[in-house]
Amino acid sequence: MDSYQEHYLIEATELISNLENALLVLEKTPDDKSQVEEVFRIMHTLKGGAGMFGFQKIEELTHYLENIYDLIRDNKLATTAQILDVTLSTVDHLTALLYDAECKEEINKENHARIKNEIDIIVKAIGITEATAERTHSQKEVVSNASALYHIVFKPNKEIFANGTNPLFIVEDLLALGDGRAFARTTRIPPFDKINPEKCFVYWDLLIFTGTPVEEIKDVFIFIEDQCEIAVNKVCAFNIFENNQIDLKLFENPKTFNSYLVEIASRAPKKKTEDHINKKSELSGNTGVVASTDDDLDMGNPKERIKNISSIRVASDKLDDLMNLVSELVTTQAGLSLYSEQNPDRRLEVFSENIEKLTRQLRDTAFSMTLIPINHLFQRFKRLVRDVSLQLNKEIDLVIKGGETELDKTIIEALADPLMHILRNSLDHGLEHEDERISAGKNKTGTVTISAYYSGANVHIQIKDDGKGIDQEKIRAKAIEKGLIGKHDKLNKAEILDLIFAPGLSTAAQITDVSGRGVGMDVVRKNVTNLRGEILVDSEVGKGSVVEIILPLTLSIIDGLLVQLEHTKYVIPLEVVEKCHELNAGELQENINQLVTLDGKQVPFLDLREAFDADKNTAPELTQIIVVHKNHKRVGICVDTIIGEYQAVLKPVGKYYRNQEFISGATILGDGTIALVLDTNKIIEQSIGQKIVAL
Amino acid sequence: MNVFEQKEISAAQSFLSFRLGKEIFAVEVSKVNEILEVPKITKIPKSPEYMTGVINLRGTVLPLVDTKIKFGMKPVEFTVDTCIVVLEIKVDDEKIQVGALVDSVLEVMEIDEAQLQPSPSMDAKYNLDFIEGMLELDNKFIMLLKIDMIFSINDIIDLKETHEGSSPKKNKSIKNPNNRGKK
Amino acid sequence: MSAKGNENKGDGNIRISGDITIINVKKLHQEIDRKLQVHNKLKVTVENLLTFDLAFIQLLHTLKRKRSLTLNINISKEQENTLKRFGFHGLL
Numbered sequence: 001m002d003s004y005q006e007h008y009l010i011e012a013t014e015l016i017s018n019l020e021n022a023l024l025v026l027e028k029t030p031d032d033k034s035q036v037e038e039v040f041r042i043m044h045t046l047k048g049g050a051g052m053f054g055f056q057k058i059e060e061l062t063h064y065l066e067n068i069y070d071l072i073r074d075n076k077l078a079t080t081a082q083i084l085d086v087t088l089s090t091v092d093h094l095t096a097l098l099y100d101a102e103c104k105e106e107i108n109k110e111n112h113a114r115i116k117n118e119i120d121i122i123v124k125a126i127g128i129t130e131a132t133a134e135r136t137h138s139q140k141e142v143v144s145n146a147s148a149l150y151h152i153v154f155k156p157n158k159e160i161f162a163n164g165t166n167p168l169f170i171v172e173d174l175l176a177l178g179d180g181r182a183f184a185r186t187t188r189i190p191p192f193d194k195i196n197p198e199k200c201f202v203y204w205d206l207l208i209f210t211g212t213p214v215e216e217i218k219d220v221f222i223f224i225e226d227q228c229e230i231a232v233n234k235v236c237a238f239n240i241f242e243n244n245q246i247d248l249k250l251f252e253n254p255k256t257f258n259s260y261l262v263e264i265a266s267r268a269p270k271k272k273t274e275d276h277i278n279k280k281s282e283l284s285g286n287t288g289v290v291a292s293t294d295d296d297l298d299m300g301n302p303k304e305r306i307k308n309i310s311s312i313r314v315a316s317d318k319l320d321d322l323m324n325l326v327s328e329l330v331t332t333q334a335g336l337s338l339y340s341e342q343n344p345d346r347r348l349e350v351f352s353e354n355i356e357k358l359t360r361q362l363r364d365t366a367f368s369m370t371l372i373p374i375n376h377l378f379q380r381f382k383r384l385v386r387d388v389s390l391q392l393n394k395e396i397d398l399v400i401k402g403g404e405t406e407l408d409k410t411i412i413e414a415l416a417d418p419l420m421h422i423l424r425n426s427l428d429h430g431l432e433h434e435d436e437r438i439s440a441g442k443n444k445t446g447t448v449t450i451s452a453y454y455s456g457a458n459v460h461i462q463i464k465d466d467g468k469g470i471d472q473e474k475i476r477a478k479a480i481e482k483g484l485i486g487k488h489d490k491l492n493k494a495e496i497l498d499l500i501f502a503p504g505l506s507t508a509a510q511i512t513d514v515s516g517r518g519v520g521m522d523v524v525r526k527n528v529t530n531l532r533g534e535i536l537v538d539s540e541v542g543k544g545s546v547v548e549i550i551l552p553l554t555l556s557i558i559d560g561l562l563v564q565l566e567h568t569k570y571v572i573p574l575e576v577v578e579k580c581h582e583l584n585a586g587e588l589q590e591n592i593n594q595l596v597t598l599d600g601k602q603v604p605f606l607d608l609r610e611a612f613d614a615d616k617n618t619a620p621e622l623t624q625i626i627v628v629h630k631n632h633k634r635v636g637i638c639v640d641t642i643i644g645e646y647q648a649v650l651k652p653v654g655k656y657y658r659n660q661e662f663i664s665g666a667t668i669l670g671d672g673t674i675a676l677v678l679d680t681n682k683i684i685e686q687s688i689g690q691k692i693v694a695l
Numbered sequence: 696m697n698v699f700e701q702k703e704i705s706a707a708q709s710f711l712s713f714r715l716g717k718e719i720f721a722v723e724v725s726k727v728n729e730i731l732e733v734p735k736i737t738k739i740p741k742s743p744e745y746m747t748g749v750i751n752l753r754g755t756v757l758p759l760v761d762t763k764i765k766f767g768m769k770p771v772e773f774t775v776d777t778c779i780v781v782l783e784i785k786v787d788d789e790k791i792q793v794g795a796l797v798d799s800v801l802e803v804m805e806i807d808e809a810q811l812q813p814s815p816s817m818d819a820k821y822n823l824d825f826i827e828g829m830l831e832l833d834n835k836f837i838m839l840l841k842i843d844m845i846f847s848i849n850d851i852i853d854l855k856e857t858h859e860g861s862s863p864k865k866n867k868s869i870k871n872p873n874n875r876g877k878k
Numbered sequence: 879m880s881a882k883g884n885e886n887k888g889d890g891n892i893r894i895s896g897d898i899t900i901i902n903v904k905k906l907h908q909e910i911d912r913k914l915q916v917h918n919k920l921k922v923t924v925e926n927l928l929t930f931d932l933a934f935i936q937l938l939h940t941l942k943r944k945r946s947l948t949l950n951i952n953i954s955k956e957q958e959n960t961l962k963r964f965g966f967h968g969l970l
Contacts, residue, residue: 182965
């Protein structure tokens with residue numbers, strides 16, 4: 001191969017990959033003319049080079065495609081799913097042709113013939129459209145509800161089972177729209193040894209002959225829009241299921257599906273002018289864009305389109321990589337700062353400070369990329385509320401506020417279960433039945449409001465219902481019965497309500513199908529705490545309840561207080577720290593009731609030295625007390641020394657230490673040693689127990 | 696776990712041998728990521744004795760296991776020869792790294808399948824859950840360890856356990872971590 | 879769910895019956911995987927199926943493709959029709 005050819009190879013590989021990207025963008029924004037222009041331009045360049053350097057087969061294919069896109073460019077043709085499919089498979093084939101220019105290999109030969117055939121079909125169909133497009137130039141498209149054959153592609157996301165969605169029900173709903181066939185595609189199912197059986201790999205091509213307009217067909221997906229990919233395309237106006245010339249078996253093979261469909265579309269009987277109009281939309285597909293500029297009746301949400309143009313898709317593992325690198329950088333930078341401090345050098349100091357500044361900016365930018373709107377999660381609840389309201393025979397309004405609030409994607413994923421559970425509880429136990437509501441003088445429709453908003457570095461999520469509220473006396477009685485509190489313990493309202501999160505306080509008597517799934521509110525709290533969040537409840541009998549979850553914006557970096565105990569350094573998250581005090585160590589040891597007076601108030605305390613079995617002989621004269629708050633309580637934590645504030649990049653300590661729950665992670669300090677991040681809630685729970693009464 | 700189940704061993708395999716006290720053990724080289732000197736260790740409070748702590752392995756937190764305590768011997772004494780063998784093990788289908796503290800690392804050896812004696816033929820009663828096989832070299836026995844099993848069990852194990860296939864008994868030498876805070 | 883079989887080195891049998899859904903499909907997968915390690919040949923029989931869902935259908939596909947086992951699907955006419963309706967022609 002001469003060097004020119006080699007040069008073309010490199011250039012073409014790049015062009016092909018650009019082409020692929022451009023096509024994918026075009027698929028999302030089929031009416032974006034500048035994108036069509038881009039596709040056309042790349043193809044043209046590709047073709048030019050192919051001709052010059054002797055890649056005849058490439059030249060041939062790109063030539064055909066170029067013609068098609070030229071028509072789209074001139075508004076004589078719309079970008080349909082079929083065209084995009086063929087173009088994309090051509091792109092794959094082109095890469096193969098780069099290394100097999102003569103197309104000698106069997107598989108390439110086969111592909112070549114198939115693709116050429118597919119292109120031929122489109123080109124033939126264009127012949128009709130070209131004429132039609134001109135004739136209907138000034139005519140508005142007639143939206144009619146006449147029955148038509150639709151090709152529906154339904155690709156559930158892998159995670160769809162986790163949301164409790166059964167894709168088969170969706171297929172069922174689609175089939176119920178009219179005459180139809182479903183063709184399950186199983187090619188993406190991994191082999192037995194590789195499969196995660198709890199993920200979904202199947203997708204469907206459906207052909208439905210129905211009078212239902214596209215918008216209504218799409219309604220079937222309304223609750224799972226964000227959990228699947230959907231395409232609805234009109235194929236033709238006649239019922240293929242009543243035509244025995246059509247061999248439905250050919251649809252079973254995904255390889256022949258599309259080409260056969262295009263063939264059928266072109267076979268459609270032609271009659272009057274009106275049919276020509278239909279023809280046009282047949283090719284353009286109802287979800288696609290109609291060629292003429294003034295006709296975009298069928299476009300989806302315009303906002304969506306604009307968003308797609310100004311944003312790109314990035315694989316989430318790439319984001320994770322980026323975040324890891326940024327975390328490394330933050331750690332390395334801390335080391336540099338430390339070194340610069342210890343080795344005074346004016347120039348080094350300047351560099352170090354600049355790098356610190358840049359690192360912080362980079363960190364913030366990278367973090368903002370991992371945030372996604374919580375609406376992703378909230379949308380799923382619509383379906384849940386609908387189903388539950390039918391099942392329980394309650395009329396329920398779901399109000400969603402602040403869906404645009406953004407949170408780290410890992411947090412959002414981990415929130416799905418807890419939120420679902422709280423919501424089920426509200427629907428099931430919170431909201432009363434219609435007659436009960438009416439006799440209580442309430443609106444017969446119950447309302448559940450889910451809202452999210454920012455507050456400082458936290459996000460608050462509230463689930464509020466206007467149901468019957470939580471009966472404090474019942475909770476109290478139950479807690480006494482279960483031995484969670486003593487008979488004579490004095491608890492305030494917040495503390496009593498907080499008991500619903502205690503393990504063992506199952507409200508078993510009320511378990512129903514909806515919320516009785518074996519998960520208690522204690523698990524919900526545990527999940528939220530794992531995210532370094534807090535969960536609170538408030539309720540008024542007769543008026544309703546509200547559960548509030550407060551979460552950090554991100555999981556990977558926290559602001560903390562670096563402290564030392566014996567030889568080990570610990571980080572206490574700054575968000576729980578209220579105040580620090582210094583005390584004589586002797587004062588604590590003489591203390592019997594584990595209470596210390598700080599600022600005139602008695603506060604229970606926990607000596608970490610004792611909790612961690614530190615050597616008594618190394619105890620310092622003075623001890624530092626850090627007052628932290630846990631839910632509604634304040635507790636002092638005693639350590640040897642307070643080093644200062646520290647920005648900690650959280651690293652998991654791994655499975656080996658899963659029993660040491662009070663260590664929520666570790667962080668690497670500037671000098672390369674490890675500090676442990678303390679979960680103060682856990683250590684307090686384990687060491688003092690839950691019965692601390694706030695004073 | 697089936698006692699007669701035997702993992703297929705390819706014709707020649709590389710093993711890394713190391714010393715714990717007077718005994719010599721070996722693990723498959725493919726499971727060894729690297730060998731480290733002992734850096735500063737951060738101890739995690741209230742954890743079992745055999746879990747020595749964590750170290751910084753180029754930015755990730757690596758848990759350390761005192762292999763000797765894990766096998767019911769005396770704790771590793773830190774000398775110039777003490778090493779950390781970084782192993783990659785599979786726990787519940789997940790690959791994790793763990794650092795095994797050993798008295799010293801010896802050598803990498805090529806072992807022929809024929810040299811390897813399946814443990815059932817040995818008169819010593821070793822627990823087959825943890826031992827892949829035995830090898831006789833210069834009149835010394837080297838035990839080939841099933842490290843995935845050994846390091847995925849959250850307890851001290853006894854290699855000389857006699858009852859086959861049963862899970863190791865709870866060793867009393869571990870203090871219950873939950874009771875230590877209160878006195 | 880029930881998946882019963884006898885354990886020996888040679889041929890193995892697994893019978894799958896009852897309700898097989900997303901709830902227990904992982905367990906079933908593990909169970910079969912474990913048996914595959916133990917036995918050279920495995921016969922998997924599906925019969926007396928009560929309810930099943932997409933997760934199980936997917937698993938059936940993987941079993942069907944797996945060479946080292948033979949799969950016998952013994953389901954009612956009605957269940958067969960259900961599979962057909964959802965377009966799983968390859969399974970029948």
